Structure formats: structure tokens, C-alpha cells
Amino acid sequence: MNIMAGFATIIIITSLITFTGTGCGGGSGNGGKQAKGDQSQQEDHQHEGHDHQAKGTGKEHDHGDHDEAGMAKSEQGNTSVPSFQNVNEATKQVMGKVKENYFALKDAFVATDAKKASQEAKNLLASFDNEALGSLEGKQQSFYKKKYQEIEQALTTIEKSSDIKKQRKAFESVSDNMYKLLKAFGTEDGKVYRQYCPMAFDNEGAYWLSDAQKIRNPYFGDKMLKCSKVRETF
Structure with a gap:
């Protein structure tokens, strides 16, 4: 047991x-x-x-992480832009024509059309009436010449290239310098919307100008057509 x-x-x-x-x-x-x-x-x-x-497209995509960088870039750009007084009417008229041709170039990039972008770049360059702008003096003249030279160089790159990526990078330079010209000299009429995409060029971000508040992204076209925010209206 x-x-x-x-x-x-x-x-x-x-x-x-x-x-x-x-x-x-x-x-x-x-x-x-x-x-x-x-x-x-x-x-x-x-x-x-x-x-x-x-x-997602613009409304779906969250740009919160990029906002501070975009605002800092915008503020940095604004500090170097003068606002000239007593700009003559001939200069304002030229700026008006330049502005319209710029918008046509922007639309070519929205459509991702390299051939049309090349032609519109040529048209935009031709719209700068340097004879009419020859009356500028002093700071107005020196500021205009500097910005025109940078725009001319970028537009020549766009005109001679068939690579849409290379063209778009040059368009960024055109846009930044056009912004400064239009802010400095003004135009006869119409609002201009400065818009910003934080994802352009591998998240470096880039600006452009538009005649409409509605977003149409020239850096991505239909891939991200509405990806942008309006940063400034003038």
C-alpha cells in the first residue's frame, strides 16, 4: 500500500x-x-x-509635415523682393504680357507636354520687350536685368530640351524669378496666386504662379494634379 x-x-x-x-x-x-x-x-x-x-490627390494627401519648410522657404524668398513705386505704364504693360505667356507655359507643364513647353518657353522669352523696358533706371533697371538674365537662361534650357524632368526643374527658376519681377513691378490687372507643392523634386518643394486659385500642379501633372496649397495672393 x-x-x-x-x-x-x-x-x-x-x-x-x-x-x-x-x-x-x-x-x-x-x-x-x-x-x-x-x-x-x-x-x-x-x-x-x-x-x-x-x-491620394491634393485633398487626400497630408502636407502637414512639409508646411513649416514651405513657409520658411516662402518667407526667405519674400525678403529679397522690393516693391517699386512710380513704375511707368509701359513697364506694367510688358509685365502683363509676360505674365500671360508664363501662365501658358505653366499649363504646358500641367499637361506634361514637353514639346508645347518648349514652344511656350520661346513665346515667353519673346514677350520681354527690352526696348520698352529700356526706360528703367537705377535700382529698377539693375533688379530687372538680374532677374531677366536668370529667366532667359532657364527658358533657353526649357526651349532646347525635350526632357520633361529637366524642363520642370528649369521652370522652377522661371517661376521664382517671375514672382519677384511681378511683385516688384506689378501688372495692370488680375490676381496672381503663388502656389506651393512640398513634394516636388524629391520633397524639396517648389513654387509656381497661377491665374486661378484652383490647383493644377505643373510639377506632377495628372499624377498629383491637385497637390498644392496657395501661399500668397497678390
Whole structure:
């Protein structure tokens, strides 16, 4: 009887040890698998959310992370722009023609049409009436010459290239210098909207000008047509 009781005790103790080991190991393993599964699901959900935002258009895409950089870039650009008084009417008329031809160039990039962009760049360059602007003096003359030279160089690049990416990069320079010219000298009529895309050129960000508040992105075209914000109206 004592031997039987001893065997029974050993069996009970062994069973308890086995049960306890299985409970901790199994429970821990199942808990680990469940935790890993939950983490995996969470990561998948976050990744899907990121993909959804990346594929979205302007209203769907969140530009919050880029806003501060865009504002800083905008403020930096504004500090170097004078506002000339007593600008003669001939200069304002030339700026009006230049502005309209610039918008035509912008529309060519919205359409992702390299050939049309080349032609519109040629038209824009021709619209600068340097004879009419020859009456400028002093700071007005020196400011105009500097900006015109930079615009001329960028427009020549666009005109001679058939690479839309290269053309768009040159268009950024045209846009920045056109902004400064129009702010400095003004035009006869019409509002100009300065718009900004934080994702242009691998998230470096870039500006352009538009005659409409409605967003039409020249740096991405239909890939991200509405990706932008209006930064300034003048």
C-alpha cells in the first residue's frame, strides 16, 4: 500500500509539473504569437494608410509635415523682393504680357507636354520687350536685368530640351524669378496666386504662379494634379 501510495504521489506531482510547464510555455507562446499577430496587423494597417495617402490627390494627401519648410522657404524668398513705386505704364504693360505667356507655359507643364513647353518657353522669352523696358533706371533697371538674365537662361534650357524632368526643374527658376519681377513691378490687372507643392523634386518643394486659385500642379501633372496649397495672393 505504501509503495502504491508512493507511485500515486509521484504520478500526481509529475502531472502537476507537466501541466504547469505546458501552461506557461504554451500560454507564453500563444500570447507571444497573439502579440506578434496584433503588432503585424497594426503595422500592416499603418503601411496601408501610408500607401493610401501617397496615392491620394491634393485633398487626400497630408502636407502637414512639409508646411513649416514651405513657409520658411516662402518667407526667405519674400525678403529679397522690393516693391517699386512710380513704375511707368509701359513697364506694367510688358509685365502683363509676360505674365500671360508664363501662365501658358505653366499649363504646358500641367499637361506634361514637353514639346508645347518648349514652344511656350520661346513665346515667353519673346514677350520681354527690352526696348520698352529700356526706360528703367537705377535700382529698377539693375533688379530687372538680374532677374531677366536668370529667366532667359532657364527658358533657353526649357526651349532646347525635350526632357520633361529637366524642363520642370528649369521652370522652377522661371517661376521664382517671375514672382519677384511681378511683385516688384506689378501688372495692370488680375490676381496672381503663388502656389506651393512640398513634394516636388524629391520633397524639396517648389513654387509656381497661377491665374486661378484652383490647383493644377505643373510639377506632377495628372499624377498629383491637385497637390498644392496657395501661399500668397497678390
